[in-house]
Amino acid sequence: MTTTTVASFEIKYHQYLDPQGKPTQELPAFAKDMDKMRQLYRDMALLRAFDAKAYALQRTGKMGTYPASLGQEAIGIGYGDAMTAEDVLIPYYRSTGAMLKHGITMEEILLYWGGDESGSNYSVAKEDFPICVPIANQIIHASGVAKAIQMRGQKRAVATEIGEGGTSEGDFYEGINVAGIWNLGVVFMVNNNQWAISVPTEIQTACETYAQKAIAAGIEGVQVDGNDIIAVKQVAEYAFEKARNGGGPTLIEAITYRLCDHTTADDASRYDDPKVKEEAWKNEPMVRLRKYLEANKAWSDKDEEAMKAEIAKEVDAAVKAYEEAPKPGPELMFDHLYAELPELTKPQREAAIKLAEKARGAK
């Protein structure tokens, strides 16, 4: 050999609906099923309403820090819809959409952000991971779970999600790299919402795309319009099918925009350009899908009203359950530390219980 090309790569981008809700190419079958599309619209609406309520709870001192999904609903709802109950979800803190889709309840999510570990004791999605707060660790967990599934010969996929900022962490790379080597059935979703708190994406990478990070792991990487739920779901379904059937991992970059603050603790107006945000609002996923439904005569103002009322009820019921949930007692600081509490720590448990009793008595 002399000077030759030894490898070449391409990154593809997928979009099906433009911001006006007009198809940009032949739609997949599910997109023509208006019941399905109404359901996805409702899922996004529920997430948006839930987020708003969570914000309100935080603002009124009834809950802690909360990260909303405003503008990014198509991602979690889209790939969440592509999952089966047998698949495993390894969420990060902004995976609310996928969590709801995968059977984690609103009450559980509120409890979690309300500072109660019982929010991660999922009643339905018993194998799903709790929310991962330290950025990028979850990427490796997903590969670990997928390895166990592979060793047992099961046909289940693993999904995990990370922000575009999180892709700068070593764990992101280590996790996708091993998924490539071992051909693990993981779908790695990158929520590219343009911001890592206040840090814009151009400070995060010199790459043209986040999808191309897959190339360093020798795995498939694709880019989708993350505001187009049809694109997200279609590409995710491909990736999940592949994952379940021994086809290995896929990295999906979903391009969107964070229309909310990073969390309730953030003030995006300190760094976000209002004009850019205004532009971004024009691309947000719900209007687009609604326009599509309307064009297909599958949605009306009345439907919208009815849905909103229903959703409000559901969310309110969850909030009520959250507010009425029993307060955790001090023994819970100790009871799940190990299968059995060490001798050394038993007196600490007793002391904590006594102190709590004393405090109650003093009131």
Place this chain on the structure above:
Amino acid sequence: MTTTTVASFEIKYHQYLDPQGKPTQELPAFAKDMDKMRQLYRDMALLRAFDAKAYALQRTGKMGTYPASLGQEAIGIGYGDAMTAEDVLIPYYRSTGAMLKHGITMEEILLYWGGDESGSNYSVAKEDFPICVPIANQIIHASGVAKAIQMRGQKRAVATEIGEGGTSEGDFYEGINVAGIWNLGVVFMVNNNQWAISVPTEIQTACETYAQKAIAAGIEGVQVDGNDIIAVKQVAEYAFEKARNGGGPTLIEAITYRLCDHTTADDASRYDDPKVKEEAWKNEPMVRLRKYLEANKAWSDKDEEAMKAEIAKEVDAAVKAYEEAPKPGPELMFDHLYAELPELTKPQREAAIKLAEKARGAK
């Protein structure tokens, strides 16, 4: 947009001399300078002789663990030759070739592997880093040094090196990623010697090339025949020039084969296929260059003999200096811990000195 290609990439491979020493394409100017090529040949020969001596010292209990460069000499000598004194080297444990080229002395290297920190107190290359043992940390150091150089507006490049196995570590990726974003003047050399101790490269990555890992950082990645010193030096010179002049980082994968054990503590016969190794010997870099020199009437058996004698002398002198170096005293455990030893630790220093005196007395 619909479904479109948004990014595409190519990885190129460079070779100038084939294993028979025959040019495979038009040679760069320096390759026609026979004095230069003889010098490079001698540099490789010195490295090989030094390695052999270091091995012998270890085997006779006169030195600790040592990692040789057998078969990989063209890499360190090649990129080391492309460096200037102003450039900074951030070596790993198998960078002996580049270290020697950059002014770190044989005696210093022996002291280091002989268990004496004074081996890293370089007399010449005063800004070069000591050998990095924890794999991949050095990649980030290189970016940090380059950032300082960039902030001060200096035209100096930074070189660092890592094994192909080390590219699986998160730090490798974090370090090249930031070099991409900040456009830092670093040359990242990947010594792809096919082995990470006993782990072959196919267990290390699903990638076709290590050069393509650069794509995840948005930086240039190229592959060279690491047994062809002309290719290594030519591509390295390009990368160093670029680095010094604000052109940003380059990742260079140099393909070679580890013809030695991983270190003196390893026994490669446990895992390496002797037939594969035999094949690999046919590609090793010194024979190739010698054939090229001979074909150009620039080398004879007599030259070889004279060179070997000279080199042996040089190496022996270094070994003598090493063996005669003063033994470090116990105070050296403390004297460079901080600029000033804490009060708390002073009595420990005194105790250690007293104990050593007592031990000397007892002898």
Place this chain on the structure above:
Amino acid sequence: MAAITLIEAVNAAMAYELEHDKDVVLFGEDVGKNGGVFRATDGLQKKYGTDRVIDSPLAESMIAGLAVGMAAQGMKPIAEMQFMGFIFPAVDQIFCHAARMRHRTRGRLTLPMVIRAPYGGGIHAPEHHSESTEALFAHIPGLKVVIPSNPSRAYGLMLAAIRDPDPVIFLEPKRVYRIVKHEVEDNGEEYPLEACFVDREGSDITLISWGAMMHETLQAAEKLAAEGIDAEVIDVATISPIDMDTILESVQKTGRVCIVQEAPKSGSIGSEIAAEIAEKAILSLLAPIGRVSGYDTVMPYYRLEKQYMPTVDRILDEARKIMEYK
């Protein structure tokens, strides 16, 4: 002179050094335009430019490793870890390189770098935002670990940390970022590292603490005074290497010791101080050494954090028990 909070003092000290030493450079996640998630670096990028106050990519090992590289070139990097709970990806770089470069090169390469991190509980934050893991860093030789408990100390100790020729881990008790103000003159005067501060002289019992818990400890001392117990209160401030002389002197005077910390008890700084006292001043002790600590369990989510963290009452209970000991 103005009354400023602890976090403003951190900001002022960094600004002072940015102004007076061109080698000082500041970076980390969100430290630039946003001025840090707590606003510790508020306004600094505007004043000193994007070259010297840098929003870095999101990677802690990278942040620490860059600091190592830059410091080896003689820059004086101040790197921020957004929360101490996220410092763990960086400990490899901190333990293996920051702590060792001077030693391993026999003084050839030195690292005048600071790693800042807000730490500790009490602000109702999500998981990983409330831990006190200072002991992990204090066990590593080659690092200095400094914790200011109030605004003046934050200013003086931060200046000292930046100017120190060796790596300093600077931990900021975030719960008290804004709860008190001190008149601090922005005159560039540093406080000594490796020195305890005696915040209250007393003769009956020595209360030892650092960081946010100094506030509970000082309150406890006032209450004890009302009960006729005269407590000496020591702010350790530099928890590694510790100024044991000041502590031992106090113990020799009082004979009774109560150590107060947020961190879990086992293997903590409190344990280290107790062990040193037990080794060097045992004859002075009139009672067992008390440790009021976080429990040996995971820092709970915020609904239980109040029950996890030592309170004035817990300190009082322990101090009284120690006083009653005959």
Place this chain on the structure above:
Amino acid sequence: MAAITLIEAVNAAMAYELEHDKDVVLFGEDVGKNGGVFRATDGLQKKYGTDRVIDSPLAESMIAGLAVGMAAQGMKPIAEMQFMGFIFPAVDQIFCHAARMRHRTRGRLTLPMVIRAPYGGGIHAPEHHSESTEALFAHIPGLKVVIPSNPSRAYGLMLAAIRDPDPVIFLEPKRVYRIVKHEVEDNGEEYPLEACFVDREGSDITLISWGAMMHETLQAAEKLAAEGIDAEVIDVATISPIDMDTILESVQKTGRVCIVQEAPKSGSIGSEIAAEIAEKAILSLLAPIGRVSGYDTVMPYYRLEKQYMPTVDRILDEARKIMEYK
């Protein structure tokens, strides 16, 4: 029954569990074909296949994080860190996830995983191959930290570690991998975790150690016996959570304590044990608690390592000093 070394015992215990529990899986760098750089996993891949004994890519955070993921699915991963000096990239995964998964899910997801690492000095190894940083792990609630000192304990404790429903950090004192042999029956019988072993009963002084230093400590006890000093010797074995009852009982009997460890003194396990004794058994103490330790400095390169590590002589000096104390 055969006389085997400590490393053979580790190997035998892992083989036993691989044989009897299909959920056990072993991975790490070079553990497969090569059988580990120390041969701890020698022959296991051949016997149990590349599916269950896996050569992993070179990335420690990945190794620990994979173990978390696999264990959450009910597998029982045994992950090797090639040397403890290279565990630092993994501490983020270990501290933030391995140690917390049970707690943070209220028991829903549990992690029956083991992380093995050879540790300690004395084999003339390069930098980062000789440190003793066990204290860092012992300070983290939710982990168990186990250190066998001899072949039988390595066998029994490794079995217990694998079967334990929670994460265990299993640290192997590499200096004594091959220096003694024990008759160990390969019968799958485990030893208890969280239990100290009393290796020598005595009434004059309690010597407390763990890992490789047990050998120096036992030798010192023999020499003391010759001097008429009857030492009790305790192998802590599980350094977190510590079985303090056994230690306190001994201290109550002897009244004199000398703790022996390789690690730096400040913030060490030795400090923790001393602090606990100072808290709970101070009245029994007839002398200050002695700590024979590595120094509070970076583990030096090997030319100085002998001078760094505690020796039988240093233990004797300290023990005699403690005995002489009136």
